Amino acid sequence: MKFFILTLLAVSLSLNVVADEVSNGAELFNKNCIKCHQTPANFTRKNKKTKSYSALKKRVKQCGLMVGASLFDDEVESITNYLNQQYYHYAK
Ligand code: HEC
Numbered sequence: 001m002k003f004f005i006l007t008l009l010a011v012s013l014s015l016n017v018v019a020d021e022v023s024n025g026a027e028l029f030n031k032n033c034i035k036c037h038q039t040p041a042n043f044t045r046k047n048k049k050t051k052s053y054s055a056l057k058k059r060v061k062q063c064g065l066m067v068g069a070s071l072f073d074d075e076v077e078s079i080t081n082y083l084n085q086q087y088y089h090y091a092k
Contacts, residue, residue: 024075025082032069033079043087053090056080 029037042048050056057080064071064079071079084090 021078022082022085025078025080028071028075028079029082032067032071033063036067040087043083050088053080053084053088053092056084056088056090 037043050059057076060080060083061071061076064076084092
């Protein structure tokens with residue numbers, strides 16, 4: 001029983017972390033990226049350039065550098081998670 005409760009607790013905690021990360025990613029995206037990405041056209045186009053989670057993360061980092069957003073690695077990760085959940089759906 002104790003184990004069950006602990007497992008449940010661990011699962012719900014990690015779900016919370018994922019949810020936080022995604023909403024933080026949305027916030028960062030709205031702050032730094034929305035001016036050029038008002039529509040998700042680049043993320044949903046057929047010939048999109050990012051074909052995997054790691055490529056997406058690289059591109060998030062590059063776009064961040066390009067716009068001088070000085071994102072920390074965990075922020076790049078959050079934005080990547082957000083875009084992946086919303087549009088790309090790549091396996092990590
Ligand atoms: C100054 C305008 C501008 C800003 C600001 C900007 N981007 Fe972009 N982004 C672009 C353009 C233009 C492209 C398409 C380039 C191409 O066709 O390869 C692009 C492409 C992308 C792609 C790749 C789309 C694909 O093909 O899969 C991602 C991901 C992306 N941007 C993420 C971001 C993120 C995250 C931010 C904020 C940190 C951001 N962008 C800010 C202009 C911008």
